[in-house]
């Protein structure tokens with residue numbers, strides 16, 4: 001029996017994916033629900049586990065030119081990539097643009113991916129490069145005086161949390177401020193491995209592939225970053241408030 | 245409880261344990277297994293990191309746009325916009341040059357200077373005035389007349 005996942009619908013619609021344990025419905029993409037969380041594509045449960053085990057096969061189909069298969073991959077990983085970019089840009093608009101670019105780049109180059117089991121780390125590698133490129137260009141624009149007078153992430157945050165309860169908005173802004181304060185205080189490689197491991201939830205093995213570093217190097221940077229996290233007390237207040 | 249007597253894990257060892265417990269030397273792993281304080285600290289950091297991720301996921305503003313797979317992506321529209329803007333700019337620049345030449349010819353300095361010379365009597369020969377106009381202006385008297393200029397008053 002062909003275990004291939006069938007995809008009903010296209011991008012922009014609710015996706016139903018048949019698995020051996022039933023149909024898994026990808027959560028609908030939230031629209032303009034600013035006070036709601038980005039709870040899309042949270043792969044949990046046995047059906048979701050089934051899907052992830054099918055990823056290499058879906059990748060094979062996508063490599064063979066099956067557009068629907070690639071759409072399935074987009075739906076499976078869109079949330080992960082969007083959030084990954086948002087954590088590093090703090091701008092919804094930039095995160096949307098970059099996510100689009102990342103998937104388009106993946107779409108164009110997926111034929112070069114030989115091992116389908118490495119799709120996630122391959123996709124994250126494209127994303128990491130995309131974000132670095134974004135920051136490089138932003139810095140260049142700033143140096144050349146092309147940057148706007150106000151940080152786009154601040155403007156974007158205002159729009160993103162428009163209509164939210166004021167105290168709720170304050171907590172969210174403070175949370176991001178603390179996260180940024182902590183992450184920006186880390187050396188570049190420590191910051192990247194910390195974010196990939198503890199914010200993006202990648203395994204150490206995946207991180208070695210994303211960054212093309214050996215395991216010992218990744219672990220060493222992680223130890224150091226965790227040690228600094230342990231000493232960074234002010235973050236705890238915010239996630240304990242939110243975590244209740 | 246010899247393991248506990250070996251001393252509590254240092255901050256660095258706790259951090260190593262959070263990342264990968266197997267990285268600790270066997271004696272330290274034994275201590276960690278036997279010491280509630282060290283194990284508690286390690287677990288608390290792990291929980292804090294989990295909460296950090298969960299909070300970030302929860303309060304990330306949801307995207308309003310979705311990925312659209314196109315063969316040429318947005319670059320096609322970007323190129324079109326760029327091309328359209330460039331063409332518009334060039335057309336505007338060309339029109340501006342033509343308009344300037346027209347304006348210069350119709351009412352510009354050289355023509356007036358010539359007229360002034362003629363009116364001041366330095367050169368009252370109508371043909372010379374005409375010749376001067378033709379030299380100074382690329383447009384003939386006929387076109388100047390069409391443009392609303394009264395250029396034959398010297399007659």
Ligand SMILES: [Zn+2]
Nearest residue numbers: 252253279282
């Ligand atoms: Zn201890």
